[in-house]
Amino acid sequence: MSEQLLRVENLKKYFEVRRGLFGRRRFYVRAVDGVDLTLTKGEAVSIVGESGCGKTTLGKTILRLYEPTDGRIIFEGKDITHLGWKELKWYRRETGLVQQDPFGALPPFMTVKRILEEPLIIHGFKDKREREERIYKVLERVRLTPVEDFISKYPHMLSGGQQQRLVIARSIILEPKLIVADEPVSMLDASVRVEILKLLQDLQKSYNLSVIYITHDLSTTKYFSERIFIMYAAHIVESAGTREILRNPMHPYTKALLNVIPDPDPSNRFTIKEVPTGEPPNLIDPPPSCRFHPRCPSVVKGLCDVKEPPMIEVDKGHYVKCWLYG
Amino acid sequence: MASRAKRFFEQLLFYRSAAIGLAIILVLVGISVYAIFAIPYDEAVRLWRAGEQHWLSNPRNALPSWVNIFSSKKLPETIILDTSEPRPGVSKAIVPVLGRFSRIRIEFSFDYQYDDFPSELNLFFKSRFNASAPQLTVHWAKPNGEEYVLNTMIISREDKYYISNDDRLARELRRLISAKVNRTIEYDAPVTLLLFAEEDASILNPSTAKVMKGTYRLWIEGMAFEANVDVDARLIVYGKVYGWAGTDHLRRDIGIALLWGTPIALSFGVVASVSIALIQMFIGAVSAWFLGRVDTVLQRLTEVFMVLPFLPVVIMISTFYKINIWILLLVVIGLTAFGSGVKNYRAMFLQIKEFPYVEAARAYGAGSFRIIARYLIPKVLPTIIPSMVLSVPDFVFLEAALAILGLGDPLAPTWGKIIDDAFTYGALYKGLYYWVLEPSVLLAITSLSFAMLGFALDKIFNPRLKEA
Numbered sequence: 001m002s003e004q005l006l007r008v009e010n011l012k013k014y015f016e017v018r019r020g021l022f023g024r025r026r027f028y029v030r031a032v033d034g035v036d037l038t039l040t041k042g043e044a045v046s047i048v049g050e051s052g053c054g055k056t057t058l059g060k061t062i063l064r065l066y067e068p069t070d071g072r073i074i075f076e077g078k079d080i081t082h083l084g085w086k087e088l089k090w091y092r093r094e095t096g097l098v099q100q101d102p103f104g105a106l107p108p109f110m111t112v113k114r115i116l117e118e119p120l121i122i123h124g125f126k127d128k129r130e131r132e133e134r135i136y137k138v139l140e141r142v143r144l145t146p147v148e149d150f151i152s153k154y155p156h157m158l159s160g161g162q163q164q165r166l167v168i169a170r171s172i173i174l175e176p177k178l179i180v181a182d183e184p185v186s187m188l189d190a191s192v193r194v195e196i197l198k199l200l201q202d203l204q205k206s207y208n209l210s211v212i213y214i215t216h217d218l219s220t221t222k223y224f225s226e227r228i229f230i231m232y233a234a235h236i237v238e239s240a241g242t243r244e245i246l247r248n249p250m251h252p253y254t255k256a257l258l259n260v261i262p263d264p265d266p267s268n269r270f271t272i273k274e275v276p277t278g279e280p281p282n283l284i285d286p287p288p289s290c291r292f293h294p295r296c297p298s299v300v301k302g303l304c305d306v307k308e309p310p311m312i313e314v315d316k317g318h319y320v321k322c323w324l325y326g
Numbered sequence: 327m328a329s330r331a332k333r334f335f336e337q338l339l340f341y342r343s344a345a346i347g348l349a350i351i352l353v354l355v356g357i358s359v360y361a362i363f364a365i366p367y368d369e370a371v372r373l374w375r376a377g378e379q380h381w382l383s384n385p386r387n388a389l390p391s392w393v394n395i396f397s398s399k400k401l402p403e404t405i406i407l408d409t410s411e412p413r414p415g416v417s418k419a420i421v422p423v424l425g426r427f428s429r430i431r432i433e434f435s436f437d438y439q440y441d442d443f444p445s446e447l448n449l450f451f452k453s454r455f456n457a458s459a460p461q462l463t464v465h466w467a468k469p470n471g472e473e474y475v476l477n478t479m480i481i482s483r484e485d486k487y488y489i490s491n492d493d494r495l496a497r498e499l500r501r502l503i504s505a506k507v508n509r510t511i512e513y514d515a516p517v518t519l520l521l522f523a524e525e526d527a528s529i530l531n532p533s534t535a536k537v538m539k540g541t542y543r544l545w546i547e548g549m550a551f552e553a554n555v556d557v558d559a560r561l562i563v564y565g566k567v568y569g570w571a572g573t574d575h576l577r578r579d580i581g582i583a584l585l586w587g588t589p590i591a592l593s594f595g596v597v598a599s600v601s602i603a604l605i606q607m608f609i610g611a612v613s614a615w616f617l618g619r620v621d622t623v624l625q626r627l628t629e630v631f632m633v634l635p636f637l638p639v640v641i642m643i644s645t646f647y648k649i650n651i652w653i654l655l656l657v658v659i660g661l662t663a664f665g666s667g668v669k670n671y672r673a674m675f676l677q678i679k680e681f682p683y684v685e686a687a688r689a690y691g692a693g694s695f696r697i698i699a700r701y702l703i704p705k706v707l708p709t710i711i712p713s714m715v716l717s718v719p720d721f722v723f724l725e726a727a728l729a730i731l732g733l734g735d736p737l738a739p740t741w742g743k744i745i746d747d748a749f750t751y752g753a754l755y756k757g758l759y760y761w762v763l764e765p766s767v768l769l770a771i772t773s774l775s776f777a778m779l780g781f782a783l784d785k786i787f788n789p790r791l792k793e794a
Contacts, residue, residue, distance in 0.1 A: 063689055085693070092691030104682040109704045118700075119690040167686075174690065 049231035096171030347778030358589035469540025610671025719773030
């Protein structure tokens, strides 16, 4: 068993939305509501879920861009849950973020060189030559070559794919151990998606990076993630190895997700996919029972709508949060 | 970088208004640089505050010389004749007599071809003697040969004779000339008119009185009861035009204040506008970035400053403390730093701080002030440069307005101060239009140039706003 890099225990992140009259009543959006997750060094995992399920919040809370409401985050054996800004600086160096919108993620008034130099300056790389060397190396690594052509360009002069490669270059320039990639390809053309995913996979292998890949699209997970966490309404509802989940989905929600992946077979073009009816629950006031039960095709009356199911290990390394397996 | 600057200028000069505005600003900057190097600030203030004694050889309230180019009636320039600076038309002879007396003879002659009478006529003496002061008699001869004795006097070591102020002489001349033309001069004719006018019927009315053109002579004869005596005399025939800008009521050259007003107006306007914009932006950014208690404090403070009446507070401060122009600048910046701009910038930054690139900067460890200075402010800066340029005239005018209200720097020679003086001494009532128009035109040109540049910059930096 390889070394554990990150352990997340019962992580909660609530956002206060509004107060009642005179500030007496407080409402919270429970964006992440008790998530457990572990990650070993060099492992790539995917977090999959629909919009608004809290997967992005989970990723940003793990990076401590948000202060967790409850729970613990342990990185390399060190509890970083409530560290202050200054104590977090080393953690910032060990982690990287790749965002969804590459153009938005790049300051429009900085050149490529400046963008890549910023993290180095912040983390005390005083020697200008060393900084330059690193910038050249990382640009070559993400194949923005010849480097001279790119180094003095501004983000708007690059194509979407090039911008995303620059974002990736920025996230790995400090040689972190963990990268959170938040829907890195969902805003890119289909033609460059695979290229970017392959690049991420390649970097993950060669730097022995741990990657948390956040997506709403199960079909892209198979490119490099070893494990998949399915998230629904702020909970993780199923987790298992990638192949295992794709082959043997257990949670009704996972099944539904797999069902809606577009089928390349033209003979199926007129079959209408079965989509779970209804909407995801309101995270301000979620049902106390299984959160999927109002939409679940195999709901058990008197159980699913009353009690919250526990996480059950059905197979080795295959966990499901569903009464059907309890 | 160089190519980017070049492209920017090409884009800018595409707008003719920007080219004109920029050209005017460059000229103003050139004038400022010239003023700073030609007349150091201390020297300018000293000249401006020196009082009438220093400017004694200048005419009072003289028009700028160039009015003669546009007028068929030539106004007189000032003529200065001095025995210590010998030249044709000036002669001095002091002859010892018997080793116990000295005979003194000084003669000035000058050609007077102007169409108007001089404004004043003064004689200054500098003499060296032991015990016995020289006694002098001053004579005057018109081009046609008429001669008058102006005065007889005993002079001290440093003495003066204000010929044009000599009421006794005026009465005497009036009597003599009245007798010559056989009619009484009814009005209160000044000495300058009587000494320079044709002696015929035209002199009976001030509006018909004509200048007698030709060579005038003034000579001084005298005696001193000492052998070793020296006397120098200086005759000043004050004109009605002076320099390129004219003079004011204290005979000061307005040109000095116009010259020095340029760097003062430009630096006041630019420093106030830029620093207020930057400070407001910084406060807005801090407020939007930290939110919470910091935001509350800064916003309440801003609201307090927003309801403070700006002008009354400035009036109060400059009444209690006699402040100079740079302190006034600080006061203006201090009172405006928490202005309504803070609210605008805060609103902008609240939006910008949610941009993904700011989040990315947090993820790689950028601290709060680094984010404010390098990620938030640079995003807003281009959009506010036009308004920064456009607000320069506001502060140039503010300085002038405060000077006119009597709240400006009492020492600094500024455009506003000239207008204030002109207003106080009734320039428009007396018809001294140049006194008001010169600083006003400079003020107008300055604000026009910044406005023309600012509007063009606005089109470049915020093209979408102009499409509608």
